[in-house]
Amino acid sequence: xxxxxxxxxxxxxxxxxxxxxxxxxxxxxxxxxxxxxxxxxxxxxxxxxxxxxxxxxxxxxxxxxxxxxxxxxxxxxxxxxxxxxxxxxxxxxxxxxxxxxxxxxxxxxxxxxx
Amino acid sequence: xxxxxxxxxxxxxxxxxxxxxxxxxxxxxxxxxxxxxxxxxxxxxxxxxxxxxxxxxxxxxxxxxxxxxxxxxxxxxxxxxxxxxxxxxxxxxxxxxxxxxxxxxxxxxxxx
Numbered sequence: 421x422x423x424x425x426x427x428x429x430x431x432x433x434x435x436x437x438x439x440x441x442x443x444x445x446x447x448x449x450x451x452x453x454x455x456x457x458x459x460x461x462x463x464x465x466x467x468x469x470x471x472x473x474x475x476x477x478x479x480x481x482x483x484x485x486x487x488x489x490x491x492x493x494x495x496x497x498x499x500x501x502x503x504x505x506x507x508x509x510x511x512x513x514x515x516x517x518x519x520x521x522x523x524x525x526x527x528x529x530x531x532x533x534x
Numbered sequence: 535x536x537x538x539x540x541x542x543x544x545x546x547x548x549x550x551x552x553x554x555x556x557x558x559x560x561x562x563x564x565x566x567x568x569x570x571x572x573x574x575x576x577x578x579x580x581x582x583x584x585x586x587x588x589x590x591x592x593x594x595x596x597x598x599x600x601x602x603x604x605x606x607x608x609x610x611x612x613x614x615x616x617x618x619x620x621x622x623x624x625x626x627x628x629x630x631x632x633x634x635x636x637x638x639x640x641x642x643x644x645x646x
Contacts, residue, residue, distance in 0.1 A: 424577075451632070462639055463578060463623060468632035476632040511577050522568065523634060525577040 422446045424526035426512050432532045433502055441497045441529045443512030452495045453513040453523060454487065456480070463511065469495065502533045536561040538626050540637025547614055548645050555609045555640045557624035564626040567607045568634070569598060572621045581622075582609070611642075619644045 425444045433439050445452050454466040467477040469487050486498045495514075499506055509530050513523040537560040547553045559567075565586035570578035584591045584598045584607065591598050597610040611618055621641050625634040 426577075453632070455634075463625075463634075463636040465633035465635070470632075478633070522580060522583060524580065525570070527575075527577045 424512055424514055424524055426510075426526040426529050428529060429527065430530045430532075432534065435504055435533055436501050439499050439502055439531060441499075441510050441512075441531070443495045443497075443514075443526055444493050445495055445512065445514030446516070446524060447493070448516055449514035449524075450517045451475075451515045451523075452487075452489070453515075454497045455511045455513060455525075456508040457511065457528075458508045466497075466510075499531075502531075504533050507531060507533045536564055536626055536635040538624060538635050538637040540624050540640060542640060543638065544641045544643070546643045546645055549614055549616060551614055553609075553611045553614055553618070553642055553644075555622055555624070555642070557607050557609075557626075557637050559605050559607070559626040559635075561626070561628070562605065563628045565628050566626070567598070567600060568625050569596075569609050570623045570625065570636075572623060572639075574620075578623060614644045616644050616646055618642060 427442045452469045455463050457463045465478050467481045468475045484500045488496050509528045511528045512526045515523045540557045568583035569581050571581045572578045582593050582596050582598050584600050589600055595612045600607045621639045623639050624637040627634050
């Protein structure tokens with residue numbers, strides 16, 4: 421069964437450093453998402469991406485964040501200058517077109533900012 | 535924007551008994567309601583979903599009901615098993631909307 425994959429599974433970084441989180445969505449999917457989950461809290465929407473542009477973003481997704489689809493298979497989330505409060509689990513999700521709103525989630529990247 | 539409330543936050547049931555988790559939503563335009571199961575260290579996995587044109591959907595031991603008038607939807611798990619232990623999240627969105635709004639989660643523990 422096809423699945424969303426994410427790398428790395430864990431990342432530790434120093435405050436102020438840049439990090440790039442990588443995702444490989446399900447191959448025939450066209451809509452891509454990033455969500456985050458701070459420890460013990462609910463999953464929060466960050467950004468959606470379709471047709472090589474951001475279609476919606478939350479207030480969390482400020483200028484420190486960016487997304488990119490650098491090739492036909494990868495989807496990345498970049499945090500330019502990490503803050504302590506960026507420590508969270510980051511989930512990538514994808515969905516196909518024409519099948520409603522079913523989003524399939526990857527296993528996540530646990531980011532720890534020190 | 536949409537707001538989803540979920541109760542209870544924790545639920546312990548004896549193996550073999552039923553578990554019910556309830557959610558309410560605020561945006562009457564929401565018309566798609568998925569339920570996700572999250573096991574420790576893993577991403578949310580879709581277990582069942584319901585669209586607003588139906589009131590109930592069942593898949594083996596799992597069922598979801600939807601009351602559009604009251605803006606409630608519930609997850610029912612029957613004949614619970616130890617592997618049902620996990621955190622369950624409800625979510626809501628509308629077709630054409632890009633984001634899922636999640637509830638706060640329910641930690642379900644099945645007592646052997």
